[in-house]
Every structure is written in C-alpha cells, then in structure tokens.
Amino acid sequence: MNHLPLIIKREYLTKVKNKSFIIMTFLSPLIVIAFVAIVAYLSQLNSDKVRVVTILDESGLVKNIFKSTKNTSYNILESMSLEDAKNLVKISNGYGLLHIEDISGGKIESKNITFYSEESPSLTLISGLESQIQSELTLQNRIKEGIDVEKLKASIVNIEINQESFEGEKTSKADSVIKLIFGGLAGYLLFMFIIIYGNMIMRSVIEEKTSRIIEVIISSVKPVQLMLGKIIGTSLAGITQFVIWIILGSILMSIVSLILGIDMAQMQTPQQQIIEQAMENPEVNAQLQNILTGFYNLPLTNLIVAFILFFIGGYLLYSSLYAAIGAAVDNETDTQQFMLPIMLPLILAVYIGIFTVIEDPHGTVSTVFSFIPLTSPVVMLMRIPFGVPIWQQVLSLLVLIGSFMFTVWFAAKIYRVGILMYGKKPSYKELIKWIKY
Amino acid sequence: MNNLLEVNGVSKYFGDFRALNDVSISIPKGSIFGLLGPNGAGKTTLIRVINQITMPDSGSVFLDGESLSQKHIEDIGYLPEERGLYKSMKVGEQCIYLAQLKGLSKAEAKKRLKYWFERLDIGDWWNKKIQELSKGMAQKIQFVVTVLHEPKLLIFDEPFSGFDPINANLIKDEILRLRENGATVIFSTHRMESVEELCDDIALIHESNKILDGNLVDIKRQFKINTYEVGIRTNNQNDLEKDLADKFSISKANFKTLEDELKLNIKLQENETPNELLRYLTERGDVSHFVELIPSVNDIFIKAVKNN
CATH class of the missing domain: 3.40.50.300 (P-loop containing nucleotide triphosphate hydrolases)
Structure with a gap:
C-alpha cells in the first residue's frame, strides 16, 4: 500500500496551515522591505545634504579646479591666514577646510596639503579631492616640463585581453564576476534552504514523538515512507514559502517605491555616482556590454539542470540526516550534540565555495570537495558557472545520489528504532548499535 | 483454519x-x-x-x-x-x-x-x-x-x-x-x-x-488447589476448628460475613470430595459460606514463574 502521497499531503497542509508559518510567510517580506525602505530613505536624506568645503589655496595652483556638485559646494577663500580660515569654517559650520601651503614655485607634495574638520571626514569626499588635485597637478607638471599633453593622451593604450576557450567560446573578465554571483547565489540558496527546512523536518519528527502518535502511524506505514513523506511535504511547503516571498517581495517593493517616491534602482549612493560617471566613458560602456554577453555566455541550460539536480540531491541528503536526528532525541535541546556533524560540512562547503572556488575554480581543493557528498552540492553549484566537464558533474551527482540512498537507509534505521525510544539521550555508540537491530 | x-x-x-x-x-x-x-x-x-x-x-x-x-x-x-x-x-x-x-x-x-x-x-x-x-x-x-x-x-x-x-x-x-x-x-x-x-x-x-x-x-x-472457603455458625468454634484441623489441612480465611462465624480455608486431599466436607460440616453447624477457591491469574502467574 503506497501511502506516500497521503503523508506528503498531510505534512504539506499541516505546515502551510500552521499559524506561525503563515505569519512568517507574510511578515518576513514586509520586514525585509521595510528595512530596505528605511535604509533607502535614510541614504536619500543623507545625500540631500550639501557639504560645504572651504578651500584656502595659498599656492594658487588648484583653486579654480573645484566645481560644486549636488552634494558638495566649494567655497574659495583668498588671502587669509590659516588660523582665521579655520575659525571661519568652525563658526560657519562648514564641513571642513582644505588647506594648500604656499610653496613659492616649488612642487606641491602630500605634506603640503591638509584637510581640517570637526569630525573625521568622509572617505569618498577625501579621495574625490585627492584625485582632482592629483590630476590637475600632474597636468600642470607635464605642461611645465614641455610634454605635449594631447600626444600623451593619444598615446595611451588600453588593453583588455580577449578570453576564448579552446572550443571557441568567448569570455571576459566580467564573466567571472557574473559566474561568481550566480554560483554563490545558488550555493547560498541551498545552504539557507537546508538550514531552515531541515530544522522544520527535525521538529516535525520530534513532535510526532512527543505527541506519541508515532506508534499508531507506523503500525500503518513503513517508517521510510513516513520519513520520505515528511521530507517531501516539508520541502514543498518550503518551496511554497519561497515563491510567496519572491512574489510578495516584488509587489511590495514596487508599492513602496511608488509611495515614497524612491526609485530604488537609482539610489544615490557614492558607488552609484562613480558608476554613473564611468558610464559616460565609452570604455566602461564596452564593459557593460561584456557583462551582458557574460550573462548569455553562462552555460545556462547546464546551470539550471545542475542546479535542480544538485539542489534536490543535497537537500534530501541533509534533510534525511535531520530526520534521523529528530528520531534519535526526545526534545529539541538534545539535538545540539548531533547538529555539529551536520553543520560542519555545510559551513565548510560554503567557505570553500567563497574562498577557493573564486581563486581557482578548477584547483585541487575545489575539485575534491565538489565530489565529497556532504560538500559537493554547494561547492559544485558554485563551480558549474565556470564550466565543469559534464563527466565530473555526472560523477559527482552519482556519488551524491549513492550517498543519499545510503543516508536514507541509515537514517531510516535510526528513525525506525529511535521513534520508539523514549526517555533516553542516545550516544553515538548507541546509534551505531541501532543500525544492527 | x-x-x-x-x-x-x-x-x-x-x-x-x-x-x-x-x-x-x-x-x-x-x-x-x-x-x-x-x-x-x-x-x-x-x-x-x-x-x-x-x-x-x-x-x-x-x-x-x-x-x-x-x-x-x-x-x-x-x-x-x-x-x-x-x-x-x-x-x-x-x-x-x-x-x-x-x-x-x-x-x-x-x-x-x-x-x-x-x-x-x-x-x-x-x-x-x-x-x-x-x-x-x-x-x-x-x-x-x-x-x-x-x-x-x-x-x-x-x-x-x-x-x-x-x-x-x-x-x-x-x-x-x-x-x-x-x-x-x-x-x-x-x-x-x-x-x-x-x-x-x-x-x-x-x-x-x-x-x-x-x-x-x-x-x-490445571492450577486448581482443591481448597474451599467456608463459613460455619456454631456455638463451639474452638472445638470445631480443632476437629477440622485433625481431619483436613486448614488455614484462617478472611471474608465479609454478617455474623461472627468460623472462617476457614480447607484443603482437600486427592481422594476427598467437596460433598464429604460439606456433609461433615452440616453435621457440626450452620454452613453460611461454601466456595471453591479458584486461583486468580495473578496466583497462577506467580506459581508458574516459581515452577520455571
């Protein structure tokens, strides 16, 4: 008698109808959106404020290069002592005073330029000032030395090495970033999914034990069926939650932007300003083109298929372990000792993904860990955008499926014995013994 | 089947x-x-x-x-x-x-x-x-x-x-x-x-x-103990008890009655029948209580464990 669909249905409906599940499903996007909106609003407030920077240029070399922008306005002082200027800025509540010493014909160096302010100044402001002064002084020096500036400019060569695989597939540096983002996103998504819904499965097993219904159930169905039903039902509930989050998130996002009049995509952050400035530069525009082609260059079909397979495999592997832990203990506080061996490989996988795959996606460490079953789903998902030979993916997947079946067998053994054990906090030694029962 | x-x-x-x-x-x-x-x-x-x-x-x-x-x-x-x-x-x-x-x-x-x-x-x-x-x-x-x-x-x-x-x-x-x-x-x-x-x-x-x-x-x-619980009204309880003790193996019994009766558990030998006991008792007094003691499952269990 196959009761699996029945069990899946019950697990799914119980999860979905659960009050805290519903609240979490609808509240989480609200909280996240509210948070984003607050941050956006605050940064807009921040960028609306105009900083007044006072400049006292005793050398007279750079005083005319500063042009006021939306956020910064420049106030040029003439023939005033440094002390007077400082006092003036302090009294007028200016942002700060940029002072350039009179070096009477010599070369201006870093030690001649000082920025005075009440608090430590913003990093972007300072580096902005630095680059403006730097390029102006360089220009002046070149003219002074008799270098033909126009010729010099024309002689600069910009090199962007073309990348092409032996199969003739063109790639670029921007590709790597895109790949990294895709791989990282896939790996991280799996990681989050395992932690959130693995725990949910574990709690649901413990609940059946504490409510003592378990013996009634397993006199009707096989423990393996019950376990699989739980895992699948909970996962479906998880997917439902994820989908709702995404839909709700995008709807709320657009509502919030409409109401507050904040164009989220155009948030005026300093980084964005830099990007905007760069956009005008044709070279960077070409790079943007690169990013787009990079996206299309991704092995998308492979990525999607592999994502689905490794996601399912990895998730089932871990969730069967969670189910076994739930079966082995009586209450949630006892789960701690068994959680470590699960969390360790999971966290290891993410770290390997972040630190090793970026540096060397096909190096020994990344390759080895993309075959070890407990780390392979995350690491492999992060590697695949960089192009992993199909045979490696298949082999890794086979290892994953093999170990998944072993884990289900192992977990089912523990489950079968564990769900009928009460009042004992089992040790690892006892768990091994249970397998022989 | x-x-x-x-x-x-x-x-x-x-x-x-x-x-x-x-x-x-x-x-x-x-x-x-x-x-x-x-x-x-x-x-x-x-x-x-x-x-x-x-x-x-x-x-x-x-x-x-x-x-x-x-x-x-x-x-x-x-x-x-x-x-x-x-x-x-x-x-x-x-x-x-x-x-x-x-x-x-x-x-x-x-x-x-x-x-x-x-x-x-x-x-x-x-x-x-x-x-x-x-x-x-x-x-x-x-x-x-x-x-x-x-x-x-x-x-x-x-x-x-x-x-x-x-x-x-x-x-x-x-x-x-x-x-x-x-x-x-x-x-x-x-x-x-x-x-x-x-x-x-x-x-x-x-x-x-x-x-x-x-x-x-x-x-x-199978576990029958051939013992009867009896209650007899008589004026001379001590004599009767002594006489019964000579003839059968007896022990004190405890059950609820209306009068102050002689209450005994009497175990019969293989060759004795309950009718013989009853006849003997009726000659000596008024029998108010006569019940065969059937062992409870609990008793049987304890006995069976001992025998094992």
Missing part, C-alpha cells in the same frame, strides 16, 4: 538484550486473548512484531493462514500503550487521515466516523483540535480510530489506562460487541485482574519467555 493468528518460535534481540525468546502462541478466531505479564516482559515487543513495526530475528507469524505481509496492515487495528494524536489537527481531519492510512477511502471513512461519533455521542467534536480535548476524550477518539477500518484482529495494549470507570465500561462493551461481530481481540496488560473476566485464552510472558498459555478455564483447572 481455526486460528486467526499463529506466532511460531519468534525471537528478537536488541543488541545483547533478549526481548523475546522462541515465543509461540496461537489465537483462535473470534476469541479474546489475554497477553499477560509484568512490565518489561516482552509483551509490547511481541505486539510490535505482529504489527510489523519490529522485524523478528527468527520465527514466523501467520495471519489467517497467510504469512504476515504488508497487506495485512489493514486487517489489524492497534491501540498502543504509548498513544497520542496530532495535537494541532482537527478531530475529523485526523480521523479521516488515519483511516486512509489503513486503506479506507475518504468517503467511507467519513460515513463510518459519523456512525461512531453518534454512537459514542461525540459528534460535536468534529471540528475541535485534539489539544482542546481532555485526555479521556482523546482516548475515545483513539479507540474509534483503532476500530474504524473493521479489522479482523484488534490489539489493545493496556487498554483501560487513562479511562475513567464509566468510559472504561463503555469501551469494554464496545469491544465485546466487536467480538460478537467477528473480530478477534488481543489484550495486553500487566494488570492481570483487569482483563481476566474478558479473556477466553491467555498467554503468560515472563522475562522474554512464554511460560504458560491455553484456554483460561483449562489453565485454572
């Missing part, structure tokens, strides 16, 4: 611990069978083997002449000692789910539940959650779930624990009625006196071994 259930030489080990040692029992169709023994004797393990929750290390189980397999799950209704229901699920939903697991269709389950809920007068609980019910109420639901799919074999592990006397009686009557309708019933309990009156056959389990089984009346006959 007269036996609904045949258990042949079942053994089960948990690591080094022996839970069942070569246990064989047969349960006649339509009977009420008592599986008796102290806590930890192995009763629950045996029941779990019958329910296919635990697989035996050796031995075999036959239900209705067929080797036990997955399909027999629908033929068995099991009320475990450790029982409970999903706390946050509604009563009706939960009953339908559990009935479906036992192979009933949703419509059929609904129909039968309606009948049972009316019968036990619990119809208005349908939309309540289990956590809103009292323990006794939940037990009633649990009972309905156990019998709903009309199994051939009903197994009750410590059935009356948790029921108040009124409900315990109600359930007892329902069980008897189910037996009349053809079900075979297994009672498992360590409180032997609680089911003694109900059982046709019993098996005694002690420290993983079956030490005794058979028809309850046969067993009682």
